[in-house]
């Protein structure tokens with residue numbers, strides 16, 4: 001009962017405050033490999049992955065400002081890990097409106113999972129399945145969760161709902177929505193099932 005109540009409250013809070021998001025940005029996302037011999041040093045770029053769907057691809061080198069590498073962060077102020085806000089990563093999808101003028105629409109980042117892998121691919125689209133993320137005091141992007149099923153006990157609902165930051169980013173060759181890209185990945189737990197993955201840190205660079 002306690003769990004159901006708190007879950008209902010979280011849902012209610014999300015509904016009530018969604019119209020009052022606070023937005024930060026724009027920024028680019030620097031991607032750096034963490035292995036000692038890594039060659040990964042570049043930035044994130046939105047890459048075509050279907051009609052109005054983009055992946056979060058990896059590009060080598062130094063970012064040249066453009067819309068495809070510019071991101072924003074929306075948060076409500078009601079959810080934090082320590083002092084760090086939790087919210088969603090946003091990219092502006094450009095399109096041509098009915099009068100032929102350039103327009104754009106905000107897309108929030110979600111994750112696409114594969115049944116036989118522990119590696120998920122971030123995707124910007126119109127899914128309601130948003131991946132909650134945040135930036136710590138060093139500007140490092142983290143993934144958010146508030147319970148840990150490794151601590152579950154049969155028949156006893158969890159009691160610890162402490163918000164936590166997880167750093168499980170990688171750059172991998174990934175296949176999603178019919179495209180094969182070297183792109184940002186979220187390794188759900190343990191060693192990545194995909195052998196092309198390299199662990200990375202992703203840091204926000206204000207522009």
Ligand SMILES: *[C@@H]1O[C@H](CO)[C@@H](O)[C@H](O)[C@H]1NC(C)=O
Nearest residue numbers: 020021022023074106107108
């Ligand atoms: C992000 O926040 C801004 C500022 O409140 C708001 O205008 C925009 O609609 C929000 N975007 C999304 C996708 O919620």
